[in-house]
Amino acid sequence: MPDLFSNSDIRAAFYRSDGECECMKNNHKHSGRCNSLNIYNMKGMEIPGGWEACQIAAEKPLEASNCRIICFDCYKADK
Numbered sequence: 176m177p178d179l180f181s182n183s184d185i186r187a188a189f190y191r192s193d194g195e196c197e198c199m200k201n202n203h204k205h206s207g208r209c210n211s212l213n214i215y216n217m218k219g220m221e222i223p224g225g226w227e228a229c230q231i232a233a234e235k236p237l238e239a240s241n242c243r244i245i246c247f248d249c250y251k252a253d254k
């Protein structure tokens with residue numbers, strides 16, 4: 176998917192996530208926060224460690240606070 180966020184916003188969001196998936200969707204396999212391990216240089220990869228940066232609220236500005244770091248399993252589950 177095309178990157179909506181700047182590299183610096185994605186980096187800030189990734190550091191905030193502690194390298195773990197921030198998905199909170201309760202219709203996924205995890206309960207509560209997913210916390211799957213993401214690896215920074217594996218963005219966009221469809222293997223364990225891969226992840227994407229997703230916009231949380233469509234009506235909010237594209238900045239780090241509106242960017243959620245999502246592991247690839249969760250990203251695929253939402254498609």
Ligand SMILES: [Zn+2]
Pocket residue numbers: 196197198209210211245246247248249250
């Ligand atoms: Zn996840």
Ligand SMILES: [Zn+2]
Pocket residue numbers: 198199200203204205209248249
């Ligand atoms: Zn999830």
